[in-house]
Amino acid sequence: MSTETTMNGAQLLLRALGDQGVDTVFGYPGGAVLPIYDELFKQNSIRHILVRQEGGAVHAAEGYARSTGKVGCVLVTSGPGATNAVTGLTDALMDSIPIVCLTGQVPTHLIGNDAFQEADTTGITRPCTKHNYLVKSVADVSRIVHEAFYVAKSGRPGPVVIDLPKDVLFAQGPYTPPPPAGKEHKNYRPRLKGDLRAIEEAVALMAKAKKPLFYCGGGVINSGPRAVQLLTEFVKLTGFPITLTLMGLGAYPASDRQFLGMLGMHGLYEANWAMHDCDVMIAIGARFDDRVTGKLDAFSPGSKKIHVDIDPSSINKNVRVDLAIVGDCGHVLEDMIKVWKARQAQPDKKALAEWWRKIGEWRARDCLKYKSSKELIKPQYALERLYHHIKDKDFYITTEVGQHQMWAAQFLKFEKPNHWMTSGGLGTMGYGLPAAMGVQIAHPEALVIDVAGEASILMNIQEMSTIAQYRLPVKAFILNNEYMGMVRQWQELLHGGRYAESYMDSLPDFVKLAEAFGAVGLRAEKPGDVDGLIQEMIKVKRPVIADVRVDKAENCFPMIPSGKAHYEMILGDEAAKTGEQKVSEDGMVLV
């Protein structure tokens, strides 16, 4: 090996990151990763964003990844640095977000000795990553980095950890350039093309459908803009209705007439009823999550189910389907459209018209209707006004977890993919603020808003300091109900109104808090204040915390209580009449 091509492990690492197109790393230093920080110091091509807690780094990388379609990159030290990253890694695994997380490790000869800041990082992260590596030799550094990026982004995306002992970072070794396409991994090659015969069968089923429904999810967004475009084309071509999951919002233009809105626990009446009554369901890149299906044996009982997914383990996991197509939804949609056109498929116009008429009736129920107020700011009203002011701008929304998240999903409309970032599978409070930070780094000119709850945002509020340091004009739009509203809602409806520990006492003054972080603090207390607050928030080119004091007692509807069927959905006006809901014991044990 010529001396020119050998470098130390930290240099090899940075070179490999560069070759993988990494321009931003979210991280936090410590003893075990100092050699990497030393090399970062000497270069300019990779920007390091110093977060305030490693958990924030992973969520920021998730926001960056979801809003760009690229792999997010994280760098943390050994021991506590790595364990702080675990929640974010689990979040990325559940939501199929591609992340490469570099963790420092004690030198190889000390591994297993309970050395200072040693943690069994590969052991701890095995169940919360798609794959992980412990690099034992400097000769493997660059090869493993290339492989990790490939694994993170191909097939069903997910987080990958590379654990790097300190001695490996100092040792000298050769560089391996990225392998050519097709040689990225010795055997991991997810199937992209769907089985053509199954696709033909699917199209035949669809052409005969009388009450069809597309049910699509995050997988379409994972697949990329081409898949989104093809989905829109196919939905238009067929004239069928479509519903999206929480993770799928943006995969089909929300303003289009064929879109029925989100389905599921807090989904729209028309979407859930269409799901219940449909005769052919075309599931694409969605995983039949329990928030979506409700009571399994009452879920869409009369439909033939077609399921397109790149991960065979998503198929027949919760719900038995009639026709499985394993493949990338972009590739499969392309073939479906071809076959549909080649067959000159003509759906039953009369049946479809009848189906749309039925859907029209459900729509007329106007399930998101809420009682407006002149005294209190209704959270729905705040979001309607927010949407009014941002709809013509290039906006990105992240959320925390709770009622505000569900209202955001219901009231904000996404016309394109990658503009909606939320923690769906894990439901991680504290996700939204750091995620917004990551989005803003990737899109410096865009309007990035974290729709937050006052409880959630406190879980990673320290990232306001990062936001200030990098002058990121992120807006935290807090729907402050002084409650863990989602918890309070369950306690009201299911636990006799015993509000155990869900009241948020001793909240900070968010306006002063904003100022303490060098941001702008705004507050609205009356419905009349809302428009002004939003306009001001958008106008200032600085970070903002907006404290919107909303009705503390408002509940989020529609709601399908855990373990109940779609037809047992509760609507706002009905709930006001009936009070506490009877949930079976089976339902009570569910989350």
Place this chain on the structure above:
Amino acid sequence: MTKDRTVIRHTFSVLTDNEPGVAARIIGLFSGRGYNIDSMTVAEVDPEKNLSRFTIVTTGTEMVLEQIRHQLERLVSSRAVKDLTAEGPHLERELALIKVKGEGAKRIEALRLADVFRARVVDSTLESFVFEVTGSTEKVNAFISLMKDLGIVEVARTGVAAMSRGAKGM
């Protein structure tokens, strides 16, 4: 929706890269998702290609068994997964070492039974034998249960190794 809740026993063969942590990944997958492991064996089978082969005997409903196969396939380190039970006739063998202590008639009876089961004597003293028996799990179970009355001291079993019949490989 048809949901068959009958629990059945299946044997899987899994070919993986022989690298650190693979066994932990597989065991973690089973424990994390609440699947059963009745038996699991593993050894390197191809040093040149660096491959290990796991044989896993598990029980579950049809839906769970399908999940198990997909979850195993999904591991980045896994090369090939076969549900031997689903795919047709296959062989299952395990080996057991059985230490029996006894004198007089019992000792003679133990030897006679060992002969019937084609168990070999691999160690003997004046008061004990160690038998080695190979065969299907049922055969090994039968042998051990007969030996119970003849003074078993201890048993060590390898768990099942399995492969399909016929010319085709994995």
